[in-house]
Amino acid sequence: MQKYIVNNIKLPYRTSKDAALSIAEKSLLKFFSKNSIHSLVISKRSLDARKKDNICFVYSVTAEVSDTREIPEKKLLAASTVKVSEEALAPVFGEENMAARPVVVGFGPCGMFCALLLAEHGYRPIVLERGGDIPAREAAVEKFLNEQVLDENNNIQFGAGGAGTFSDGKLVTRINDKKCSYVLKTLVELGAPAQILYEAKPHIGTDILKTVVANMRARLEALGAEIYFNTKFTGFAASARTVTKIQTTRGEFECSLLVLALGHSARDTFEMLMEKELSFVPKAFSVGVRIEHLQDEIDKGLYGEHAGDPLLPKGEYNLSHREGERGAYTFCMCPGGQVMAAASEEGGVVTNGMSHYARDGKNANAAVAVSILPTDFGENAKNAIEFQRTLERRAFALGGKNYFAPAQTVGDFLGGACGTLPTKVEPTYMNGKVKMADMHELLPPFAAKLLENGLRDFGRKIPGYDAPYAVLTGVESRTSSPVRIMRGSDYTAVGYGNIYPCGEGAGYAGGITSAAVDGINCALHIMEKYKCN
Numbered sequence: 171m172q173k174y175i176v177n178n179i180k181l182p183y184r185t186s187k188d189a190a191l192s193i194a195e196k197s198l199l200k201f202f203s204k205n206s207i208h209s210l211v212i213s214k215r216s217l218d219a220r221k222k223d224n225i226c227f228v229y230s231v232t233a234e235v236s237d238t239r240e241i242p243e244k245k246l247l248a249a250s251t252v253k254v255s256e257e258a259l260a261p262v263f264g265e266e267n268m269a270a271r272p273v274v275v276g277f278g279p280c281g282m283f284c285a286l287l288l289a290e291h292g293y294r295p296i297v298l299e300r301g302g303d304i305p306a307r308e309a310a311v312e313k314f315l316n317e318q319v320l321d322e323n324n325n326i327q328f329g330a331g332g333a334g335t336f337s338d339g340k341l342v343t344r345i346n347d348k349k350c351s352y353v354l355k356t357l358v359e360l361g362a363p364a365q366i367l368y369e370a371k372p373h374i375g376t377d378i379l380k381t382v383v384a385n386m387r388a389r390l391e392a393l394g395a396e397i398y399f400n401t402k403f404t405g406f407a408a409s410a411r412t413v414t415k416i417q418t419t420r421g422e423f424e425c426s427l428l429v430l431a432l433g434h435s436a437r438d439t440f441e442m443l444m445e446k447e448l449s450f451v452p453k454a455f456s457v458g459v460r461i462e463h464l465q466d467e468i469d470k471g472l473y474g475e476h477a478g479d480p481l482l483p484k485g486e487y488n489l490s491h492r493e494g495e496r497g498a499y500t501f502c503m504c505p506g507g508q509v510m511a512a513a514s515e516e517g518g519v520v521t522n523g524m525s526h527y528a529r530d531g532k533n534a535n536a537a538v539a540v541s542i543l544p545t546d547f548g549e550n551a552k553n554a555i556e557f558q559r560t561l562e563r564r565a566f567a568l569g570g571k572n573y574f575a576p577a578q579t580v581g582d583f584l585g586g587a588c589g590t591l592p593t594k595v596e597p598t599y600m601n602g603k604v605k606m607a608d609m610h611e612l613l614p615p616f617a618a619k620l621l622e623n624g625l626r627d628f629g630r631k632i633p634g635y636d637a638p639y640a641v642l643t644g645v646e647s648r649t650s651s652p653v654r655i656m657r658g659s660d661y662t663a664v665g666y667g668n669i670y671p672c673g674e675g676a677g678y679a680g681g682i683t684s685a686a687v688d689g690i691n692c693a694l695h696i697m698e699k700y701k702c703n
C-alpha cells in the first residue's frame with residue numbers, strides 16, 4: 171500500500187469536512203482507479219482567518235492506495251499531492267552490557283517518552299521524579315493557590331507529567347521530525363483527543379493531560395519500568411568519568427547510565443551538576459509578563475462578525491515585533507485559560523498559563539516577552555539563572571511578599587501611571603490575588619521599553635490588544651532554559667560517557683512535543699550503544 175497526501179484543500183469554514191475528502195478523491199482519480207483508493211482521512215486542518223470575510227479551513231487528506239505504479243513527482247505536485255514514506259521508529263541495538271538498569275531522572279515529556287521507548291524494548295528503566303504523582307501534585311498546587319504555601323518539590327514546574335501538566339497542552343512545534351507523529355499517536359492511545367492527529371494547532375488541555383500522564387505511568391509500569399515519585403536526584407559517584415552510583419532522597423541506586431530530563435527549573439540540580447563539572451553554557455532566553463484580555467474581544471479582533479460561531483475554534487494569536495537584535499513577542503497563548511502561579515522556589519513569583527480542553531474560560535492569556543541576550547548577564551550560566559531569580563524575587567516583593575503577583579493595567583503601563591484597579595478584565599492569577607504595581611519597576615528598562623513598543627504594535631495587528639483595561643501580571647521568567655548542558659552527537663554529556671542530558675532543561679527542546687522527541691532520540695542513542703540485559 172502506498173500513502174499519498176493531497177494538500178491545500180481550502181474550503182469556507184462552514185463547509186463540512188466531507189467535502190475535503192471528496193475533493194481529495196477527485197484529485198487522486200487523475201492517477202488511480204477508484205478501486206485502488208482504500209482510505210481517505212483528514213490528516214491536517216488549519217484555519218486561515220486572514221480575510222475576515224472569507225474565513226477558511228485548509229485541509230490535507232491522506233490516502234492509502236494499492237496501485238504501486240510510480241507517478242512522476244511533477245505531476246503529483248501539480249495536483250498538490252505528495253507521496254509519503256512512513257518512517258517507523260526502528261531502533262538499532264548495541265553490544266555493550268549494562269551492569270544496572272538505566273535511570274531516567276524526570277517524569278516530564280522528555281523523561282516519560284525516553285522511558286517509554288526504553289521500556290517498550292525491554293530495558294526496564296528506573297524513573298525518578300522529585301514531585302508527587304498526579305493526585306499529590308494537584309493537592310500541593312491547590313494548597314499553593316488557596317493558602318500560598320509553596321512546596322518546592324511539588325508545584326506547577328515539578329511532579330508527575332513535568333512542567334506541562336498544568337498547561338494548555340499545546341503540541342505545536344517548529345521541529346520537523348517524523349517522531350512527532352509517534353508522540354501524538356501515543357498521546358491519543360493514552361487518552362488525548364483524536365483531533366490532535368490532524369489539527370494544525372493541536373492542544374490537550376490540563377484536564378485531559380492529567381489522565382494522559384496517569385495512563386502513561388500505568389503503561390510504563392506494565393512494561394516493567396519502576397517509577398519513584400517524591401525522589402530527588404541529589405548527586406552521583408563516578409569512576410573514570412563514568413557514573414557508577416547515584417544519590418537520591420530515597421537512598422543510593424546502582425547506575426550504569428543516567429538520563430537527565432530535568433526541565434528548565436531544576437536550578438539546585440544544575441548547581442550540583444556544575445560542581446561535578448558537567449559543561450554548562452548560557453543561552454538566550456526571554457522574560458516579560460502575562461497579558462489577559464476577554465476571549466470574546468480577541469475572537470472579535472480575529473474573526474470580525476463571525477466571532478462566537480461554534481464552528482470556529484477559540485481565537486489564538488502569535489505576534490512579534492522586532493527592534494534590532496531583540497524582539498518582543500507573544501507565546502504560549504492560552505485561549506479561555508487562566509494565569510498560573512508557576513513558582514518553584516520560595517520567595518519568587520512566576521507566571522505562566524493553562525487552559526482546559528474546552529478553553530471555555532472568560533479570559534485569554536499569553537506571555538508577552540522580550541529577548542534577553544547572554545551579554546545582558548555576563549555570558550555565564552550561573553548568572554543566567556541568577557538573572558531569572560532576581561526578577562522573580564522582585565516580583566515577589568512587588569506583589570507584597572505573600573506570592574500575590576504584581577499586576578498593572580495596560581492603560582497604566584503605557585500611560586506612565588500605576589494603581590488603576592482592573593475593571594473589565596479580572597486577573598485570574600490565583601483567582602485574583604494580585605497587587606497593583608508598576609512593571610517598569612519589575613523589568614530592566616530596555617525590556618520594559620521594548621514591551622511598551624511591542625504592545626502598541628500588537629494593538630495595530632489585533633484591534634483592542636492594547637486596550638487600557640487589558641491586564642499584565644508578572645513575572646514571566648521561565649520561558650525556556652537559560653542554560654545548555656553540552657553533549658556530543660551520541661547524546662552523552664561532554665566529559666561523561668554515560669550521562670545523557672536531554673529535553674528542555676538541558677537546552678535541547680522548547681515545548682512538550684520537542685521535549686518528548688528529544689527523549690525518544692536519547693533512548694534511540696542508548697539502545698544503539700547498549701544491549702538489553
Ligand SMILES: Cc1cc2nc3c(=O)[nH]c(=O)nc-3n(C[C@H](O)[C@H](O)[C@H](O)COP(=O)(O)OP(=O)(O)OC[C@H]3O[C@@H](n4cnc5c(N)ncnc54)[C@H](O)[C@@H]3O)c2cc1C
Pocket residue numbers: 275276277278279280281298299300301326327328329330331332333334335336337338339340341342401402403404431432433434435436439502510512522523524672673674675679680681682683685686
Ligand atoms: C504552566 C506551564 C504551561 C506550559 N504550556 C505549554 C504548552 O501549552 N505547550 C508546550 O509545548 N509547552 C508548554 N509549557 C512548557 C513545557 O511544559 C515544557 O517545555 C516541557 O514540559 C519540557 O519537558 P521536559 O521533560 O524537558 O521538562 P519538564 O516537563 O520540566 O520535566 C522535568 C521533570 O524533572 C523533574 N526533576 C527536576 N529535577 C529533578 C531531580 N533532581 N530529581 C528528580 N526529578 C527532577 C521535575 O520535577 C520535572 O517533573 C508550559 C510550561 C508551564 C510551566
